[in-house]
Amino acid sequence: MDKVRFGIIGIGNMGSSHALSLIHDIQGAELTAVCDTNPKRLQWAKEHLPSPVLAFGNPDDFLASRAMDAVLIATPHYNHPTLAVQAFENGYHVLIEKPAGVYTKAVREMNRAAETSGKLFGIMYNQRTNPLYAKLRELVLSGELGEIRRTNWIITNWYRSQSYYDSGGWRATWAGEGGGVLLNQDPHQLDLWQWTTGMMPARIRAFCRFGKYRNIEVEDDVTAYVEYDNGATGLFVTTTGEAPGTNRFELTGDRGKIVVEDGKLTFWRLRVPEPQFNAEFTGGFGQPECWKCEIPVSEGEGSQHKGILRNFTNAILHGEPLLAPGEEGIHGLTLSNAMHLSSWTEDWVELPLDEDLYHAKLQEKIEASTFRKNSGDGKTLDVSGTH
Structure with missing residues (x-):
């Protein structure tokens, strides 16, 4: 061939x-x-x-x-x-x-x-081709940042007007799209969140607001808190209803902090790992020496x-x-499913996800969806190129 x-x-x-x-x-x-x-x-x-x-x-x-x-x-x-x-x-x-x-x-x-x-x-x-995230993954997985302690991603620059949602009856409906900002705008960030760190959370507590800023069925504002097996914590904040928005991904490890924002990757690198400094330092007030490093990254957004x-x-x-690899698509989707389920049940969601419970709850949303009511049974296979 x-x-x-x-x-x-x-x-x-x-x-x-x-x-x-x-x-x-x-x-x-x-x-x-x-x-x-x-x-x-x-x-x-x-x-x-x-x-x-x-x-x-x-x-x-x-x-x-x-x-x-x-x-x-x-x-x-x-x-x-x-x-x-x-x-x-x-x-x-x-x-x-x-x-x-x-x-x-x-x-x-x-x-x-x-x-x-x-x-x-x-x-x-x-977005895996973006040099910023490729370099971030390299730094994290090589151990440069040390053990991850905190992950924070604020991704609120997804502004969408009501006219955007009104442009198609399937948009922002449970029967038509199956979700809102988490499923339509954020799949890349949810993928990169776990891809760059090599970590999936152990449990999630999320607060999704459905139709907070727009007349839609699905979530347009989300704040999710996660905990990892190693004790690290994380926060994921996203919305389509704020302007101007922010896109800032911050990772803290025991060897410093890395921030991805405005097309730059900045590494605040500790000269001595924090656990070592803490064990050896006897001066009361004080903190490890820190170097601010602008990490060189190829220009542009990649291929x-x-x-x-x-x-x-x-x-x-x-x-x-x-x-x-296509098999890895399940990881980011697991995060969004868990955030939905946490909001629907108003409780923590442990991973691995209870997939049967999520599916049952989703079916309830689909049954009540305006798109389903307006388009018949809502189960017809639609392969039209709508997005």
């Missing part, structure tokens, strides 16, 4: 962008087919994609065509696991958009299907979506390790 033939299910905003990237920018890749249930998107494909690219109006015909080697899924959230499983069963490599799905129970089934298929599985966690596409293509062709 000298080229990977890609087919895309869902050619909305992201799917169409990926289509053009595959055509113009990804060496070793070839776009051969697209699929969408929306006739307008199929018309767009006819007008903007080369004539050899096949267009299908339903996923069954698309997957039966054998017109591709790999399937890229860019549909509404609920369909990611369902379509991925179907693609694996038909013998395709699979790359999914974020999030991995809406609830971990379905995502776990998708991961099992990937494992048994023997095919490659990736997720579009394009982003094209970088993931390039990496996935090279993984198929040349065995290059995946930067964002």
Whole structure:
């Protein structure tokens, strides 16, 4: 094989962008087919994609065509696991958009299907290509920061107006999207939170506010407190209702503090680890000597979506390790599911997550969702490119 033939299910905003990237920018890749249930998107494909690219109006015909080697899924959230499983069963490599799905129970089934298929599985966690977070992960996992004591991420620069939510009846509904800021805007941060530290919390207590700032069903303001097995604590604060917003990720270890903000990575490095200083110092007031270090990081935001596409293509062709294995999508989703469940039950949520309880609570929300009431049974598979 000298080229990977890609087919895309869902050619909305992201799917169409990926289509053009595959055509113009990804060496070793070839776009051969697209699929969408929306006739307008199929018309767009006819007008903007080369004539050899096949267009299908339903996923069954698309997957039966054998017109591709790999399937890229860019549909509404609920369909990611369902379509991925179907693609694996038909013998395709699979790359999914974020999030991995809406609830971990379905995502776990998708991961099992990937494992048994023997095919490659990736997720579009394009922020893993960002040099800032790649360098942060390197510093943390190498031990430069020492043992993690605290993680704080304030990510409130997701401002969305009411008109944004009003642009589609499926937006910000339990039946249509399955969540709000945690599932739509924050999947990258929830992934990076655990990816850069190599740590998942042991338990979570979250306070989600549903429709606090906008007329929507789902959460638009979240404050979550987490505890880790080693005694470290963490805080995750996010909203779509504040302007101007903040994006500041701060990690404290026993060897100092690292802050990622405004495109910079700053390391306040202790000359002597805090536990050693505390054991040896006898002067009463005092603290370890600290050096403020501006860590050099490559300029720009990395290769982003094209970088993931390039990496996935090279993984198929040349065995290059995946930067964002699809199986890892369950980690960030576990965090958002746990935050929802903690708010719904007004209690701590222990990890591993009680997936059956979360799924049952989610079904209650779906049953009462305005999108479900306005669109029939709410269970029809929709592979239109809506995001």
